[in-house]
Amino acid sequence: MQRLRLPLVAALLLNLSIASASATDRDLPSVTAESVVALAKKLSPEMAAAVLDADSASQRVGAAGVQPDPVVTLQAWDVNSRGVGQRWIGAQQTFRLWGKTDLERGVAEADADAAWHRSHAIEIDLVARVKTAFAQYNAAQRAVALSKSLKQRVDQLLELLRLRYGASSVEQEDVIKAELEAANAAADVARREGEAKSTAARLNALIGRDARSPLGAPKGFPSLKTKLTLAGVQDLARASNPQLAATHAQVRSATTAKKLTDLNYYPDITAGANFVQRQTGENSGMFMLGFTVPLQYEAKDAEQRAASASVGAAQARNEALRIRLDGEVAEAWFRLEAVRKAIRIFEQRQLPPAKLSIETARSGFDAGTTSLAALLDSERRLRAIELELLGLKIEEQSRYADLERLAGGSL
Template sequence: MIFRPTLDHPPRQSHVLRTAALAAALLVSASLQAAELGEDVQGLLDIARTQNPELALMRAEAEAAGQRVQPAGALPDPLLRVELMNVNNYGNDAGFNLLPNKVGETRYTLMQMLPWPGKLELRRGVAQADARQAQARTEAAWNELAMRIKTAYARYYLAAGNERLVLEILDLMKRIEQIAQVRYAGGLVVQQDAIRAQLEQTTMRAELIMLESEKRQQRARLNALLSREPGAPLGEPRALRPLPPPAALDVPDLAQRARASNPQLVAEEARLASAEKSRELTLRNRYPDFSVGLQPTQMGSRITSWGVMFEMNIPLQQTTRRSQEAEAQAMVTAARARWQNVANQLVGELGETVAMLQAARQTEALVSNQTLAQSELSLRSAIAAYENGRLDFTALLEAQREIRKARQEQLKAQAEAQVRLAEIERIVGEAL
């Protein structure tokens, strides 16, 4: 019997081939996506926000702190007490027994503790302040992580940019070497010119090795911040974030935004609120807490009598209480001083960092608009003059080094501005 496949039942081999093709397509897509990661800093930030274990830990702690709010303001569970009286049945014909209806008398007491009015609200307020503090610490951790990613990306961009620059200059030196070889063949220059061009290329190739090592280090650092394997692929950095306009870098305005939005300050404000609530709660401990209860009494199988009970603690340990109140006041003072200290530090760092950003921006503008253009013009003139025999090789090398230095200063200023921008955004607590 010969089996003939139909259109409704394709051969198993065809199904396997389609599955393999789909798997290959998915692998190619995944590799392309991995290659694209790293071309800009925003993609790295998006990955870090969802994958970083430190952030996951902080979020879990903040969630745990939030779950403590409701229990902090709730009444404690009631208590049930059962007392078996005359368990040996003295005076009765029965013997020892522990069953409630077989003893002389069973007394039940149902009690509920009631704190002094206002204590539950204060305890809830302390828990809410602690929850806000935990949430603010989570945001502070994210701010710190984002700054580290932005800084590492700027250095990654600097290393990649320097690598591209050295490769361009290396091509230029090869052309200069060819010019020197032609002139040497014509007896117009000494062989030393071509040899010096080759030595310059060797130096650049050694620098390329160092730059590749720097790129690997920055890739490993970025992958660590993203909770990826150190050797995980990252794309070449293509562009830096645009800098904010100078009007957005007004220090007093940024300082005001930092006082309102910086997570460190928000956490310290929540710590201060918690200390103040704790102080008020300690002062309320001067007043007693109460317990009320209901007491039915059972004899045999019947409830024969009912009673009510009232209980209160007597706050007599005034020396202990005064020490606790002094401690709570000291904690409030410390929390307020800590907030002020953090605010002063942040404002000081802000002014310094804004000045450094402005200096980096001015340096980059000066190099781009003047130094770089002048260096390019000088190099072109030097090459033309060397070809015509009006300039020696040393001056040509110097012109090449000048344009290379200008391009390096431009890249360094751009990366420095990005690092300072990241620090400003960490201080302010939000993107500019």
């Protein structure tokens, strides 16, 4: 029962944390992956709703597995013109025996356990989406910096060509090319800044803040574990995935409900007593004992068949989810491995030559041996490689977050 009480405590703490969130938390969070995840857990209405749903299910346990309320009766007998001849004051209580109340409580506890795991699944899914959105925000900010750096270099080149035009071998066509390139660079900066604002709005919405709330500069991509095995992640997912745990609880609930329907053939007992008060003569008492007669066998047989089908369906859903989970983990793991290989290729075999190409082109342009077109091509090539590398790092963060979501938590 300690676990079942946890959602209530969590809900209270969550409400308190939302109410007491400081202006600093709401306006200027420290923008790291860990800080935005912590803020999302504190402020997200989606998370609050999931916790309260789990608490609602846990509270229903207290209403299950109890005996019916007793019935108090007041009766008047021999009522005529002379008044009431007898007054009966009594009470009746129905007892559900044979372990029916324990099984009802077991069903409610299993349902509450499933609700708790579903709440945990929503939290883990939210964390994965926040981490992916943070990676996109971080990459968008980095792309803005790259675009501004390129714009600055092109502007400096354009200024140099304007100064040399007419005084050296610089032709008007080169100046025009540089002006067009500078305009393209300025447009790219504007587009990248718009994308950065868009990713910031998406991240704010996931956290539970206003889309226009300011976000500080991100502190880079979080470090990820590199030594992961597919079998290890699959084993962790089978043991810790909350959706799979929820289906386990649903199987337990359906199995317990099936046992409860088996007891429908056993009668319930009703006991009662009356105090008889007479106007003349001695007062006396009456006692009563009754029981239900389970004659509707066809209905009870149908209930058993329905309960058996529910057990089979719950077991099939659990097995289907386990198989699908293994497949999704393998899919995410292989994609993560492929992305990491691509990142290594870009960092080791494409980025260094592109940087060297720019240095060579700049030296050659200053010496008059490299054309303006070749210099601009090398600048664009380096920027394209850097942006492609950013996209790969976003995908790496996203695939890793998918693996954590499937595994049920941090790897």
